[in-house]
Amino acid sequence: MTAATKVGFIGLGAMGRGAVGNLLAKGFEVVGCDVRPDALDWLREKGGTPAGSLAEMAAQVRIVVCFVVNAQQTEAVLFGKGGLVGNLPAGAVFIACSTMDPGYVRTLEGRLAAHSISLVDAPVTGGAVGAERGTLTIMGSGTPEAFELARPVLEVFGAKVHYLGPAGSGAQMKVLNQLLCGVHLAAAGEALALAKRQGLPLDLTLEILGSGAAGSWMLADRGPRMIAGEFDKVTSAVDIFVKDMSLVLDATRESRFPAALAHAAYLAFLGTTARGLGTQDDAAVTTNYDIARSAA
Amino acid sequence: MTAATKVGFIGLGAMGRGAVGNLLAKGFEVVGCDVRPDALDWLREKGGTPAGSLAEMAAQVRIVVCFVVNAQQTEAVLFGKGGLVGNLPAGAVFIACSTMDPGYVRTLEGRLAAHSISLVDAPVTGGAVGAERGTLTIMGSGTPEAFELARPVLEVFGAKVHYLGPAGSGAQMKVLNQLLCGVHLAAAGEALALAKRQGLPLDLTLEILGSGAAGSWMLADRGPRMIAGEFDKVTSAVDIFVKDMSLVLDATRESRFPAALAHAAYLAFLGTTARGLGTQDDAAVTTNYDIARSAA
Numbered sequence: 001m002t003a004a005t006k007v008g009f010i011g012l013g014a015m016g017r018g019a020v021g022n023l024l025a026k027g028f029e030v031v032g033c034d035v036r037p038d039a040l041d042w043l044r045e046k047g048g049t050p051a052g053s054l055a056e057m058a059a060q061v062r063i064v065v066c067f068v069v070n071a072q073q074t075e076a077v078l079f080g081k082g083g084l085v086g087n088l089p090a091g092a093v094f095i096a097c098s099t100m101d102p103g104y105v106r107t108l109e110g111r112l113a114a115h116s117i118s119l120v121d122a123p124v125t126g127g128a129v130g131a132e133r134g135t136l137t138i139m140g141s142g143t144p145e146a147f148e149l150a151r152p153v154l155e156v157f158g159a160k161v162h163y164l165g166p167a168g169s170g171a172q173m174k175v176l177n178q179l180l181c182g183v184h185l186a187a188a189g190e191a192l193a194l195a196k197r198q199g200l201p202l203d204l205t206l207e208i209l210g211s212g213a214a215g216s217w218m219l220a221d222r223g224p225r226m227i228a229g230e231f232d233k234v235t236s237a238v239d240i241f242v243k244d245m246s247l248v249l250d251a252t253r254e255s256r257f258p259a260a261l262a263h264a265a266y267l268a269f270l271g272t273t274a275r276g277l278g279t280q281d282d283a284a285v286t287t288n289y290d291i292a293r294s295a296a
Numbered sequence: 297m298t299a300a301t302k303v304g305f306i307g308l309g310a311m312g313r314g315a316v317g318n319l320l321a322k323g324f325e326v327v328g329c330d331v332r333p334d335a336l337d338w339l340r341e342k343g344g345t346p347a348g349s350l351a352e353m354a355a356q357v358r359i360v361v362c363f364v365v366n367a368q369q370t371e372a373v374l375f376g377k378g379g380l381v382g383n384l385p386a387g388a389v390f391i392a393c394s395t396m397d398p399g400y401v402r403t404l405e406g407r408l409a410a411h412s413i414s415l416v417d418a419p420v421t422g423g424a425v426g427a428e429r430g431t432l433t434i435m436g437s438g439t440p441e442a443f444e445l446a447r448p449v450l451e452v453f454g455a456k457v458h459y460l461g462p463a464g465s466g467a468q469m470k471v472l473n474q475l476l477c478g479v480h481l482a483a484a485g486e487a488l489a490l491a492k493r494q495g496l497p498l499d500l501t502l503e504i505l506g507s508g509a510a511g512s513w514m515l516a517d518r519g520p521r522m523i524a525g526e527f528d529k530v531t532s533a534v535d536i537f538v539k540d541m542s543l544v545l546d547a548t549r550e551s552r553f554p555a556a557l558a559h560a561a562y563l564a565f566l567g568t569t570a571r572g573l574g575t576q577d578d579a580a581v582t583t584n585y586d587i588a589r590s591a592a
Binding site for chain 2: 124125126127130136137139160162164169172173176177178179180181183184186187188190191193194195197198200204205208209211212213214215216217218219221251252255257258259260261262263264265267268289
């Protein structure tokens with residue numbers, strides 16, 4: 001594979017745009033699809049090629065990277081009306097970067113194989129920041145052959161590209177990853193809301209908590225947004241964590257594993273969505289404790 | 297204050313030893329007290345002076361740093377039989393670095409002032425590692441005058457020395473800090489135990505989780521100990537977190553703040569202690585999910 005390889009790309013949200021930016025910068029041609037017209041405008045401006053439809057994209061590429069939100073969207077992209085299956089050439093590789101149920105992923109591999117399409121299950125972690133900087137950690141899985149075809153693409157936006165085994169093991173690792181992400185994010189919300197309730201200076205609180213043993217990636221990344229209270233500017237929505245933590249809860253049930261912290265965090269996200277903030281930025285989980293949204 | 301200043305030091309555990317090492321390296325004379333004879337041997341080897349009693353130490357110094365475990369030990373050191381109060385000279389400064397109830401700290405300031413002793417409430421974060429490297433974050437409080445007397449000493453083992461206001465505000469910040477530390481530590485235990493239950497390779501799991509959005513200081517510091525299952529080598533005991541999370545729960549009750557994650561973490565530590573592991577290293581919280589202690 002050369003740098004001039006043409007890559008199909010589906011899902012131009014914050015994460016997807018970061019990955020696409022790196023692909024373009026490294027000389028890949030990117031043919032992109034997204035249901036949002038403004039996302040296609042963005043792609044054109046960056047030097048990529050918006051496709052009029054999934055079928056139009058599928059006819060041009062042998063490798064597709066998919067950064068949609070969940071399994072439902074992945075299913076639609078592949079098997080929905082005018083989807084990739086039936087339009088991608090035999091031998092194509094579909095790289096699924098979304099966070100999905102490991103059981104669904106395992107089934108998907110066989111369903112795609114029936115159409116001579118290889119699945120690479122490759123969820124990522126590192127946030128929109130990591131996607132933009134090309135420093136994502138990638139939890140890759142699938143057949144070794146398919147993974148090696150995907151690797152040159154994954155290494156463009158992933159600083160650490162791991163191969164974990166059969167399709168589904170990437171998804172399994174991602175679920176574990178989301179357990180910690182969700183707990184750390186909800187905990188940051190809990191700590192900063194308590195600081196506010198107690199009248200502590202919030203910027204200094206964030207600086208202190210972030211500099212020692214209380215530090216986490218989530219606190220550093222979402223803490224400033226929690227303090228600013230700017231939840232309309234959405235990097236990743238509360239609903240995404242309701243979905244991800246649901247996958248965590250499914251995994252713990254399946255493993256007969258009473259993960260109390262994961263459940264507490266799940267309820268914090270679900271409670272935030274219940275108050276009508278599901279489409280807001282996930283930093284809004286801190287409003288779960290009834291602090292005024294507007295107060296900085 | 298010059299580098300040759302003599303400093304009293306009480307509590308030569310892992311954190312205390314780190315701080316003392318830095319004081320000695322910077323040319324301070326350290327007169328130390330600890331109930332453990334091996335701690336005094338350690339101090340002598342390092343070039344410090346073990347004191348035969350608190351009174352003997354108090355007669356030689358005007359500034360005392362106290363790294364004992366809790367408020368009960370602090371109370372004993374100050375007001376117990378043969379304690380510092382009555383033996384320290386007028387104008388002395390007592391720097392309390394332990395994690396204590398903010399209400400107790402506020403009262404303590406007045407009780408010490410009655411004996412012409414100034415209290416500097418200065419809890420720290422950054423772990424034994426930070427103490428050894430001199431990179432602790434210090435949450436200082438007390439009168440501005442007392443704090444300025446303490447500052448040259450605090451800056452020897454603290455990379456970030458903050459002044460937060462009246463005595464008790466340091467303790468208040470530390471309680472918030474422990475909320476996150478406790479949640480992150482218990483969450484690391486939860487995630488790694490689930491990984492083990494699911495048969496994932498633990499070293500690689502730790503590497504992946506630690507490299508992206510799931511990362512935390514606690515995961516990086518305690519994760520390896522959790523995987524090794526070496527809980528006999530105690531850096532900080534489970535019981536310390538039972539105590540610290542109790543202070544967090546007290547604060548949330550006082551603020552009428554339903555911190556669900558903090559409570560879930562507290563139960564994980566309490567459950568670990570209930571199974572007889574209270575004096576083991578706090579990484580043992582991962583055994584809460586019944587994984588075999590010995591398995592690596």
